[in-house]
Every structure is written in C-alpha cells, then in structure tokens.
Amino acid sequence: MDPRATAAAVLALLVAAALPARAADSWQPLGPSGGNVAALAVDPQDGNTVYAGTLEAGVYRSANGGRSWQPAGLEGGVAQLVVAPNRVVYAVAAETLFRSRDRGASWVSLASGLLAAGKPKVQSLALSPTLGTLFVVAGNGGDLDLDREVLKSTDDGNSWTVAWVPPVPSVLLQVWTDPTDPKLVFAAAALGHMGTYVSADGGSRWTPTDLRGAALGLAVEAGPRHRVLAFHSGGNFPKETNEINVSSDRGRTWQLLDPGSFDTVDCAGPQACWASGESGRAAHLVTTH
Numbered sequence: 001m002d003p004r005a006t007a008a009a010v011l012a013l014l015v016a017a018a019l020p021a022r023a024a025d026s027w028q029p030l031g032p033s034g035g036n037v038a039a040l041a042v043d044p045q046d047g048n049t050v051y052a053g054t055l056e057a058g059v060y061r062s063a064n065g066g067r068s069w070q071p072a073g074l075e076g077g078v079a080q081l082v083v084a085p086n087r088v089v090y091a092v093a094a095e096t097l098f099r100s101r102d103r104g105a106s107w108v109s110l111a112s113g114l115l116a117a118g119k120p121k122v123q124s125l126a127l128s129p130t131l132g133t134l135f136v137v138a139g140n141g142g143d144l145d146l147d148r149e150v151l152k153s154t155d156d157g158n159s160w161t162v163a164w165v166p167p168v169p170s171v172l173l174q175v176w177t178d179p180t181d182p183k184l185v186f187a188a189a190a191l192g193h194m195g196t197y198v199s200a201d202g203g204s205r206w207t208p209t210d211l212r213g214a215a216l217g218l219a220v221e222a223g224p225r226h227r228v229l230a231f232h233s234g235g236n237f238p239k240e241t242n243e244i245n246v247s248s249d250r251g252r253t254w255q256l257l258d259p260g261s262f263d264t265v266d267c268a269g270p271q272a273c274w275a276s277g278e279s280g281r282a283a284h285l286v287t288t289h
Contacts, residue, residue, distance in 0.1 A: 032060035032069035041081035041089070044129065051089060051104065053078025059091060061104050072104025082127040088156060090134065095121040097136065099157055110157040114138055117151055117160040124174045128202075131182040132156070135163065135203065137172045148172040150187050152203050163203030166193045176218045180226070186251060188214040188232075196230065198251040211245055211254045219267040221285075229273055229285070230254065231265045244275055257285075 032052055039053035048065045051072065058074035059081070080092040089100045097110040114120045119138035123145070126135045134157055139148035146169040151160040163185075166172065170189040178184035183202045189195060196215040197206045217231035228247040244265055245254040262275035262283060273285035 030062075030066035032062075039078055039081040039091075041083045043083050043087060044085050045087055049103070051081050051083065053081045053091060053093075058093070059089075059104055073100065073107045074098060080125045082125060084127055084132055085129055086132070090125060090127065090157065092122050092125050095123070095141075097122045097125065097157060113153070113157060113159045114151070117162070119147075119149055119151060119160075123148060123172065126175045126177045126185070128177045128182045128185075129179055131202075133177075133182065133202065135175045135177060135185060136160075137175050137187070139172075144191070145171050146191070150175055150185075150203065164197070164199070164206045168193050170194070173214055174216070174218070176220075178220045180220070180222050181250075184220075184250060186215070186218055186228075188216070188218075190214045196232070196251075200250065207252075209247075209251050209254065211247075211251075216242075217264050217266075219265050219273060221267045221273050226250070227273075229257070229265045229267065231262070231275075242277075258283075 035054035035056035037052045038055050041051045043049035048063060050062045050066055052060045054060065055077045058076065059072040059078055060069040061072035062069045074091060074093050076094055078091050078093045082090050089104060091098045097114060098107045099110055100107045111120050114122065119140055121141050122136050122138045124137040134153040136151050137148050138151055139145050148171065149162055150164040150172065152163040153160045164187060166189055170193045171191045173188045173190055176186045183200055185199045185203050187197045194214055196209050196211040198209055199206045211230055211232065213232045215230040215232045219229045221227045228251045230245050232243060242260050242263055243256060244258040244262060246257045247254045258275065262277040265273065265275045267273040275283045
C-alpha cells in the first residue's frame with residue numbers, strides 16, 4: 001500500500017477553524033504588554049507559572065496562568081525558553097544561553113562554558129526533562145554557519161561536550177528531545193548533509209532518517225503510541241510545501257500525514273497533538289482506527 005495512503009488511513013487531521021468557533025473555543029489575549037511573544041515555557045511543577053520570551057523586552061513571568069505578568073529579567077529578544085524539572089529556567093537571547101535559578105529574578109550567562117567548547121553562539125536549545133541533560137546547536141559564527149555542532153551538558157550548562165558533528169559541513173538548524181525517552185534526540189541540518197537525524201543513545205551515535213529535507217518543527221506524542229510528528233518544507237523551489245509527516249518507529253521512517261495545510265505542529269500528551277496554519281486555522285490529530 002502507498003505509505004501516504006496508510007498514514008491517511010491511520011491518522012486524520014480535524015480542522016477546527018473551518019467551523020464558527022463557539023464561545024468556549026475562543027481565544028483571549030493574555031499579554032504580556034512587553035512586546036511580541038517568541039517563546040513560552042510552563043513550570044513543570046506548577047502549571048500556573050508561565051514564562052514568556054518577547055522579541056523586544058526580555059522575559060516575563062506569570063504566577064496565575066497568564067492573568068497578570070511581571071518582568072523576569074534579560075533584555076532584548078528572547079528566542080527560546082525551557083524550564084527543567086528542578087524549576088531552573090534556561091533562555092536563549094542574542095545567541096547567548098542564560099540560566100536562572102530563582103524564577104527569573106536573576107540570570108547568569110553560560111557563554112564561558114560554550115566558549116571553552118569553541119561554540120559560543122547558540123542557535124537552538126532542548127532539554128531532556130527526565131535526566132536534565134541540555135542540548136544546543138551552537139557555532140562560532142563562521143561563514144554560512146557551517147561550523148555548528150550539537151553539544152550537550154549534564155551539569156546545568158556549566159560545561160559542554162560535543163554530541164554530534166555532521167560528516168560534512170552542514171548548517172545545523174534545530175535540536176529536539178523526547179519528553180519521555182531521555183535517550184531519544186533529533187537534529188535537523190540544511191545544506192551539506194541536509195536532512196533530519198536521530199540518536200537513540202542520548203547523542204552518542206546519529207543516523208539519518210528518511211524524512212525528506214530538514215525538519216523545521218518536531219513534536220513527540222507522549223503515551224503508548226509514542227508517535228513523532230515533523231513539520232518541514234517539502235519539494236523544490238518554487239513548489240515547496242509545508243508538509244507534516246508522522247513516524248511510529250522513533251523517527252526512523254516517516255509517512256506523509258498532511259501535504260501542506262499547516263505551518264506548525266506540537267504535542268501536549270496522548271491524543272493531544274495539534275497543527276496550526278494561516279488565518280488562525282487549527283487542527284487536532286486523532287486516531288481513526
């Protein structure tokens with residue numbers, strides 16, 4: 001059977017925005033007022049504590065589920081935020097990695113450890129929540145960013161070791177971790193060895209997947225099915241499309257789920273994967289059989 005037909009038979013995307021939204025389904029702006037939000041992270045020990053990274057005004061924190069916000073440090077644009085199980089917060093701002101142990105009251109730069117590893121400029125950040133291992137895609141700002149590598153830290157970002165160097169110079173874009181399997185890590189590369197790669201041993205060995213192109217977004221569904229969803233640009237210019245593919249074997253092989261209707265994908269738990277696109281369209285991933 002055509003793998004595309006197989007994926008369509010097993011999974012379906014239910015588009016929610018095609019119907020008028022009920023009052024209970026509507027979205028309400030929650031702020032903060034400090035600028036456009038580029039990153040969100042929720043405290044795993046307290047679901048009402050939310051951190052927002054803005055493009056202009058650093059980090060904001062809410063202690064009441066977003067009803068009110070207070071400045072929580074840093075300046076300028078914040079590209080990524082993660083909160084560890086021990087409630088330590090990590091942020092990427094101006095290509096530098098920062099850490100806060102006091103809920104954003106103060107921050108320390110982790111640039112010295114990355115500089116010692118020769119890769120001070122951070123492109124992407126991921127955390128393995130079960131072990132607390134940090135992964136970054138980082139380089140030194142060389143030509144075309146072909147010097148980026150995947151680094152990992154097991155001591156809260158104080159020191160770093162190389163987890164992966166592409167076999168040929170490539171532009172590494174992103175790194176992701178599995179929220180339930182501490183050994184499963186993904187990375188995406190453009191140019192050179194373009195593609196999406198997976199490590200099943202915590203970053204020691206990496207193998208290419210059969211996903212066409214480099215993943216731009218990736219999400220793992222927690223629960224018994226443990227599916228992996230990837231959003232990426234498929235096809236060749238000018239006929240590129242934003243595809244969503246799904247994997248049921250820990251990212252080794254992929255099947256097309258959606259040929260280009262959405263721009264992002266994310267999972268919050270079993271049967272809780274979503275995709276979104278232009279004009280506020282949203283879709284819920286469900287199992288049909």
